[in-house]
Amino acid sequence: MKVMACLLVALMVLMAFAPAISAGEGKGGALGFFVGCCFGVRSAAAYNDGKDLHWREWGQLIPVFQIVVSVMDGIDGAQGVTSAELAARFGANFY
Numbered sequence: 001m002k003v004m005a006c007l008l009v010a011l012m013v014l015m016a017f018a019p020a021i022s023a024g025e026g027k028g029g030a031l032g033f034f035v036g037c038c039f040g041v042r043s044a045a046a047y048n049d050g051k052d053l054h055w056r057e058w059g060q061l062i063p064v065f066q067i068v069v070s071v072m073d074g075i076d077g078a079q080g081v082t083s084a085e086l087a088a089r090f091g092a093n094f095y
Contacts (some may be wrong), residue, residue: 039057083095
């Protein structure tokens with residue numbers, strides 16, 4: 001039973017890396033996989049489009065700072081901030 005569970009886990013890992021490895025040049029790969037796992041599909045798609053990760057997204061990885069960044073993101077969302085406004089404020093390279 002343990003062997004079957006290990007094989008299933010290995011299969012799931014291989015299935016996760018297969019699309020990332022077979023992606024086109026300059027897209028996906030191991031870093032695209034990391035961005036997708038840690039920041040979600042929207043950030044991964046933006047990264048694959050050539051956008052950089054904003055410092056607020058990297059802040060999600062730091063345990064205590066994560067709460068502050070999440071509240072800041074929530075405030076921006078409640079105020080109705082759009083991607084176009086964020087691009088004007090922080091630069092089109094991020095949004």
